[in-house]
Amino acid sequence: MAIKFAGEFEVKKKPEEVYDFLTDPKRFASLLPDFQGLTIQDATHFTIKVNVGISYIKGSADVKMELAEADRPRRAQYKGQGSLAGGNVTMVAGFDLSPTEYGTRVKWQGDAQIFGRLASVAGGLLEPLGKKQVQKLIDGLQAALS
């Protein structure tokens, strides 16, 4: 099952500052909803531990992340993969940055593919829940970059 996200916002920071924030997992990852911990493997690979609670499926998931595209200060793209209780999630999330009169316009788009029991038993909940969580993340990003 596929869930797509997209949107844009504007912040009063330079594209370079926004880019540096977005590509620094130590600053960026803690904004994720239900964030529990972070392990950094190298400059482009890190693992985030998040709490998951969907219907009766509860637990924590390790999501392996890779900074797949890094074009300072224009574009950053992450690819991730995680598993929980018989389900797997793969995701791609990209940020395109462009300078504006006041700062930077951030266009973001995401694509998550959900496989397995998560999609089977909680399919109807995933899209609204996912969108809510993404909105929380975006709100957090905007606040952090303000």
Next chain:
Amino acid sequence: MVEERNNGGKGWVGASLPRKEEDRLLRGRGKFAEDIKLREMLYLRFVRSPYAHARILSIDASAAEALPGVACVITGKEIAAETQPFIEIGPDHAQKIRDFPMAVDKAIYQGEPVAAVVAESPGIAEDAAEMVNVEYEALEPVVEAEEALTDRSVLHEAAGTNRVWNGVWEYGDVEQAFKDAAYVVNIDRLHFHRFSSTPLENNVIIGEWNPKDDRIYYGCNNSFPSFAIQFLAAHLKVHIDKIRVQTFDIGGSFGIKITSYPQMAVCALASKKAGGRPVKWVETRSEHMVASAHGNERTFRNTRVALDKNGVITAIDSKHIDDCGAYPRYEPLGCVIWSQVFCGVYRFKNARIDFWQAVTNKCPVGPNRGYSRMQHLWFLERVIDICAHEIGIAADEIRLRNYIRPEEFPYTTPNGCVYDSGNYPKMLEVAKGLIGWDEWRKKQIDAQHEGRMIGIGIGTTLDSGTNNFGQSQIINPYAPFSGNSQGANCKLDIYGEVVVAVGSCPQGQGHETTAAQVVADVLNIHPDLITVRTGFDTERNVHTGMSGTYASQFAVSGLSAVHGAAQKLKTEMKRLAAFLLETNEDELAFGVGEQGPEIKANATGKSINYWGLANIVNVNSAVLPESLYDVTLNCRYVWRAPFKVPDTKAKYGSLTLTYASQLHIAVVEVDRETFVPKIIDYVAVDDCGTVINPPIVEGQVYGATAHGIGAALMETCVYDEVGNMLTSTFSDYTPITSMNIPKIKYGHTSTPSPHSYSGAKGMGEGGAAPIHTISSALQDALFAHGIVINDSFNNADSIFRALKAHDGGQRAELVKLERKQASSAK
């Protein structure tokens, strides 16, 4: 008791006896596979693929193996190293499919087992299963059969194609019939949806591999064990005689439990790895929904129907594409089984069906009540209704014009099947009478004036029973199966008790009762004096290679075997009694005396009871003359159906022995606000020839009707575009319950079969009549709105979408009518 010995002279076959099983089952005293506890038993839990199509990069089971209480973890790779792939029934490239009970290099449906954890308790096994870390590389999934046939993404790389099988059935002169037609109706696409059965009891298997002698014991609820052991012996590389299978009470199967042999293999291999301790697997409901077996999904493309000026079908030409899920397994038998009902209940002689089957990244299919025939019968009923509406002939009238006529039976179909008996016009008449056809037609017109959407639909269907396994050779000429057989044993035990054992494994069909009725008539005693051992057990030595419970056949194959065994026993008893009572065999009378069941000499009045007979053979044999040493009072009989191997090139021959028929009528209203379809009146009329036990038949009719109504309106297996099954729980799948079943008016007609000793026909599957009937009624309700029902599953959502699509012309896109000659069909 004496007066009841022959049911007042009427005999016990046909009597409305309560089921012998009832007392045990209704009091909760049945014994099911889950009730079996063996010493040192371990419990198995599968680790399943979340992906519909993914390469397995690595499996790390170290954390699970380290958990206290875990006995072992077994993977697909280990199994592949130790076993042979399962036998493939399909020919050519299908023979190259490497089917193991767990994924080896890649998983090809969501829920496919990739590893199994064996532990001291089910809870530990479940926890440990979550600790097995499997790394996957997702591959492109294919979830539609038509797309699969393009081979864009191939599931079984060794086979090199997703096509499992393809063949053309062609009879008569199809093109000439189209040239001569008054009307040609073209139907672009019809689709029969994927649904399953939801038996009360899921699959349960206990497997024990004894390391001392390499014998394997199974306690399970597989419903076709004689078939399973043939697959298992070759796969496990053991002699078939080393496998013992025992079944107990079974809480429903509907065919689905035929295909549990892969899990049976895993339980045995896990037991072997665990040092021979028995291993039990109890399937969860979600596992059952995702990964047991579903019914076949089928798409019908580019259908052309030729009709004469009276609306009589003269030819059908169509392409059918069957989706068998990830592995063919019991398939591709479904590629030929539909042709048992090639022309349905209709007379057309010219036809061309181009049949294809493909694998997809979905749960493998298996036989499911009405297996393979219901898809085809639904197709034919859709054809008849669409033609009726397009040409403007009433639904009942077009059927009467096309039905095989009563005087034409036994009727040979274009592909050589012989329909034994039937009277479809009579069934229609009875059903119309029961539902009040004319009144409903008037009410329908009034309702239409009020803007209501009410439809009246007819479904005429067949339940072909006792199949000729020779049809497998149409699929693969090297398939080593033909005919059909069933075994039974009838004996006088040492103390003279009549004990019958059969090779079937009933799941609610009342075999204990009906077998007792048959033997009671042979011996002229009350059925309560007969003990029937049901539940399969290879060590009873009753079964044949086709024993089990499937394909609507017990009334014919099972009871013929029971009847044959009882006759053999009676013959032996007569010989023995004639010697002991010093009279001729034809001077003896069977009955019940003061000392129980006995045989009496008519001339002298002397008698001997069954204990006396059994005593002399078993423990007092010195009085026996040598000429009676062959009398054992323990008689096995194997009944064989009188089949020949079909002509595999012409695809011609008798494929089934009996053809029960069902005719249903439904009145359905679609709510104008919510689009919810609601059944407001329903009739089911059944003809299964001679009825052995009327309440059992009626119960089967109600069960099959409920099953079909559920399939038509509530139950569908939904997959998303990447192969996630979205209906893996009952809250999503919504199986039918007693709350959703309308009041059913039941009627019965009887045309005894000339092909069975008693005139009975198998009837348990029911032919999925409600699916045809509800599609018919919905089309009747919605045709005025431009809707042609082109899917077997319809609910409020799909009806709403169809009505919405009508603005763009759903009917116009789907159906084209060519009027080739001036006519007056009405």
